Amino acid sequence: MPLTPLRLGYVPLIDAAPLIVAQEMGFAAEEGLEFQLLRLGAWAQARDMLGAGLIEAAHMLVPMPVAQALGLGPALPDLDLVMFLSQGGQAVAVSAVLAERLRDQGHDFDFRDARKAGRALHRAAPDRLRVGVPFHFSTQLELVRHWLGACGFSQAPEVVTVPPPLMAQSMAAGEVDAFCVGEPWASGAVDRGLASLLLPGTAIWASPPEKGLVLRRDYTAAQPQMTGALMRAVWRAGRWLDETENRDTAAEILSRREYLDLPPELAERGLTGRLQVTPSGEIRHVPDFIVFHAGAANFPWKSLAALFAQRIAQRHGLAPVPAMQKAMKHFRTDLYREHLREAGAALPGASARLEGALAQDCEVAAEKGQMILRADAFFDGTIFDPPFSS
Amino acid sequence: MDKRLSIIVIEPDPERAAPIVDGLREIGDHDIRIISENTGLARHIAACRPDIVLIDLANPSRDVLEELALASGPTERPVAMFVDRSDEHLTRAAVEAGISAYVVDGLRPDRIKPVLDAAVARFHMFQRMRAELAATRTALEERKVIDRAKAVLMKARGIDEEAAYALLRKTAMDQGKRVAEIAQQLVLAAGLLSCR
Numbered sequence: 294m295p296l297t298p299l300r301l302g303y304v305p306l307i308d309a310a311p312l313i314v315a316q317e318m319g320f321a322a323e324e325g326l327e328f329q330l331l332r333l334g335a336w337a338q339a340r341d342m343l344g345a346g347l348i349e350a351a352h353m354l355v356p357m358p359v360a361q362a363l364g365l366g367p368a369l370p371d372l373d374l375v376m377f378l379s380q381g382g383q384a385v386a387v388s389a390v391l392a393e394r395l396r397d398q399g400h401d402f403d404f405r406d407a408r409k410a411g412r413a414l415h416r417a418a419p420d421r422l423r424v425g426v427p428f429h430f431s432t433q434l435e436l437v438r439h440w441l442g443a444c445g446f447s448q449a450p451e452v453v454t455v456p457p458p459l460m461a462q463s464m465a466a467g468e469v470d471a472f473c474v475g476e477p478w479a480s481g482a483v484d485r486g487l488a489s490l491l492l493p494g495t496a497i498w499a500s501p502p503e504k505g506l507v508l509r510r511d512y513t514a515a516q517p518q519m520t521g522a523l524m525r526a527v528w529r530a531g532r533w534l535d536e537t538e539n540r541d542t543a544a545e546i547l548s549r550r551e552y553l554d555l556p557p558e559l560a561e562r563g564l565t566g567r568l569q570v571t572p573s574g575e576i577r578h579v580p581d582f583i584v585f586h587a588g589a590a591n592f593p594w595k596s597l598a599a600l601f602a603q604r605i606a607q608r609h610g611l612a613p614v615p616a617m618q619k620a621m622k623h624f625r626t627d628l629y630r631e632h633l634r635e636a637g638a639a640l641p642g643a644s645a646r647l648e649g650a651l652a653q654d655c656e657v658a659a660e661k662g663q664m665i666l667r668a669d670a671f672f673d674g675t676i677f678d679p680p681f682s683s
Numbered sequence: 684m685d686k687r688l689s690i691i692v693i694e695p696d697p698e699r700a701a702p703i704v705d706g707l708r709e710i711g712d713h714d715i716r717i718i719s720e721n722t723g724l725a726r727h728i729a730a731c732r733p734d735i736v737l738i739d740l741a742n743p744s745r746d747v748l749e750e751l752a753l754a755s756g757p758t759e760r761p762v763a764m765f766v767d768r769s770d771e772h773l774t775r776a777a778v779e780a781g782i783s784a785y786v787v788d789g790l791r792p793d794r795i796k797p798v799l800d801a802a803v804a805r806f807h808m809f810q811r812m813r814a815e816l817a818a819t820r821t822a823l824e825e826r827k828v829i830d831r832a833k834a835v836l837m838k839a840r841g842i843d844e845e846a847a848y849a850l851l852r853k854t855a856m857d858q859g860k861r862v863a864e865i866a867q868q869l870v871l872a873a874g875l876l877s878c879r
Contacts, residue, residue, distance in 0.1 A: 334741035337749050337783070341740065345778040365753065367774075429750040454750040456743030459721055466722055609753070 296327035299523060302339045303352040305332055305553045306457070306475045307563045308379040308504045310543050311585055312352055315530035317546050323529075324522035332552070335456065336428045343509060344369030350523060352378060353507040359601045359620045360430040363611060371510035374598075375625045376524055376591045376633075378504040378531070380667070382563060382583035383433050383494030384479035385440075387471045388464050391417055392489035392571070402489065402570050404577040407496045407672040411444025414491070418470060421448050425455035425463055425472035432494070432501050433473040435604055440497045443673040461487045475503065476563025476583070477555060484559070486572040493568070493579045498649070500590070500669040502597055503583075513628060521632035528633055531586035540564045581667075588654060588667030589639055591629070596645035598624040599679035617680055621645070630660075639664035648677040688713045690798060691731055693738040695719045699809060703737070706805040710797045725751055735795065736785040737802050740778060748785050773799055780806040825863035832866035835873045 299321075303309040315321045316328040331348060333339050339351040344367070358374045360366055387395065394417040395402070400410070414422070422441070426433040434452055441450050455463045460472050461482035472479075473494065482488040494501050506527055513520045533539055544561040547553050553560060562568050566582035569575065584590045602620035606613045626644035634640060640660040649671045656663050690713050694700040700717045707715050718727055724747050728736065738745055770792060777784060780803045786795055829851065836847035851869075855862045 334739075334743045335745040337745045338740050341778050341783060345775045347778060428746050429753055453725070454747045456721075456746055458743055463722065468722065 300348040302348040311530045315526040320526040320529040324526045356430040356601045362623045374505040385492045386488040422450040425469040535586040593624040595621040596679040691733040706801045829866045832869045
């Protein structure tokens with residue numbers, strides 16, 4: 294049977310793995326699909342191409358469809374997030390100058406204690422810290438603001454957008470003191486001797502949702518079978534990726550010239566959670582540095598749409614409650630249930646929950662039997678209570 | 684008469700930037716500037732206070748412009764740019780051509796359209812040139828490999844050039860592959876087998 298082509302856009306990062314693996318390992322073909330994977334240069338490109346119907350689905354920063362729902366982007370057809378692709382995968386890095394000051398103070402770069410690292414940074418940093426993030430609507434930006442806000446910085450950091458490939462260069466040019474970016478770009482800057490890793494994103498927020506699979510709402514309505522096939526293929530790829538022994542293979546595939554085009558050793562660091570902290574080679578092992586499947590990682594909780602919406606609304610002078618309600622409609626837990634039930638995905642009883650409430654992995658009731666939810670606590674104990682009225 | 688528009692073209696490759704600028708000059712006497720540097724982009728743009736910014740859809744620096752578009756406060760002169768929302772067809776044509784435009788809020792559609800039309804035409808020209816160049820280059824590479832494979836066959840089997848090519852072509856057809864692929868494999872194998 295001939296395969297149906299489907300155009301997917303991705304930005305070259307290790308968290309594009311579920312899409313690439315779905316194609317390369319045959320999960321797409323099992324569903325009768327042939328992914329045509331388009332490597333994109335900018336997040337805005339993913340959004341615009343999806344909006345114009347030049348691709349059917351995109352690998353996208355989780356807060357982007359939220360921002361679109363709030364009217365903070367160009368006027369495009371409705372974009373919906375149908376599942377998360379990954380949690381974690383980000384790292385905070387500081388410049389060589391800051392790293393040296395931190396060491397002089399006796400900071401040990403333990404990679405676990407976000408409060409300790411934040412306070413040390415506060416002592417070492419200039420008056421107004423300049424932090425690079427890949428996009429104005431990104432999990433990286435939320436992590437940085439949340440973390441520094443809770444660590445005694447009186448002034449909010451100056452957060453500037455820097456495209457990931459230019460992050461190291463921007464630090465070398467003295468334009469940013471620190472940055473938070475998805476792998477392999479943080480490790481890439483370490484290798485060039487320009488940065489030291491300070492924290493993984495997961496030290497700030499245990500399960501930060503990072504990328505989502507985003508489609509046009511009209512497409513999901515007109516093509517339910519294709520939508521379902523796509524979601525199942527990607528979901529199975531995530532399951533494959535979360536088998537530890539497959540991560541090296543994934544690094545090899547992703548590194549190929551047509552995808553990330555970099556040495557496998559660099560992609561491997563983020564994928565295996567063995568990160569090199571400094572140019573001189575200290576290694577920290579972060580077991581769940583990036584997660585593609587485990588603990589219902591793919592379920593697009595509406596409460597997470599609300600969490601991002603509230604924060605974005607506050608910064609842009611929008612009323613928070615209507616913003617949260619709008620955003621929740623764009624995280625399609627209904628499609629997740631409909632299309633992944635038959636594939637065997639564990640489905641939680643509710644579609645919204647308290648965010649940040651789980652200090653440990655936790656067994657909860659599922660539609661059928663029990664399921665494990667991953668720990669999702671913020672380092673400072675913040676708990677987010679979404680509006681459940683909708 | 685309308686005032687001159689201030690247009691910025693962000694394009695690191697001067698060979699690509701020049702024809703875009705030429706195209707824009709043809710539609711009127713506008714103030715056109717090229718920015719080729721990625722560093723300090725936000726500063727440059729803020730200083731120039733452009734009406735329209737044109738940039739390759741895939742340029743990573745677009746994400747910096749997105750931030751600029753949101754950052755401007757109500758009291759500032761609107762650097763507030765957004766992807767043009769005045770004309771859906773035009774926007775789609777631009778996206779298809781691989782171009783994105785950031786337009787100051789409140790700029791009249793009839794002033795934006797000719798600029799975008801001109802840019803879209805030039806970008807299409809690039810796409811064609813790029814596709815042609817890539818195709819020519821591939822054809823040339825393949826021609827070289829096929830010539831080498833023919834030479835290998837002629838020497839090994841004592842046949843003439845025409846017979847060598849016929850053999851390559853038949854093998855390719857039997858295997859369901861392209862002649863160039865078979866030639867490549869043969870050249871590689873011959874290299875491995877040669878004792879030198």
